Amino acid sequence: MPPSTPKTSGPRVAMPRPVDRALHRLGQDISTARRVRRLSQEDLAQRIGTSLSTVRRMEDGYPGTAFHTFLRALHVLGRLEDLVKVMATENDSLGMELVREQLPQRVRSSRRSNAQAGNSAIAKKSDVDDTDELEGF
Numbered sequence: 001m002p003p004s005t006p007k008t009s010g011p012r013v014a015m016p017r018p019v020d021r022a023l024h025r026l027g028q029d030i031s032t033a034r035r036v037r038r039l040s041q042e043d044l045a046q047r048i049g050t051s052l053s054t055v056r057r058m059e060d061g062y063p064g065t066a067f068h069t070f071l072r073a074l075h076v077l078g079r080l081e082d083l084v085k086v087m088a089t090e091n092d093s094l095g096m097e098l099v100r101e102q103l104p105q106r107v108r109s110s111r112r113s114n115a116q117a118g119n120s121a122i123a124k125k126s127d128v129d130d131t132d133e134l135e136g137f
Helices: 017-036 043-048 052-060 067-076 080-086 091-103 111-126
Strands: none
Touching: 017 052, 017 067, 043 052, 043 067, 052 067, 067 080
């Protein structure tokens, strides 16, 4: 019987080196967190609802391990919220810079909008009340 080979679902694409390193580091960190919590690989597999071999591959940084498996492991280890915080939009400095670059230099209102705003301002002055000046913003 020939030795078994890992399943592939299509042509293999070369893994960028930084991605490979990050995947291995994440696996090592999950392994360390598991051991600090005195959980065996079998315990973690049972808690995340997967097999022992999947936990071993995840901790080895195997690229075929499903992302949700990593997420479930992080959840069991109490670290899922840390990942969510890291990926929060407000922490995306590059993304925010790209958005700032696309903002218009100035905003002009059309003449029609100015005329309507002027008429509504006159109408509002006759109906004086104590509402906030910035109402509607």
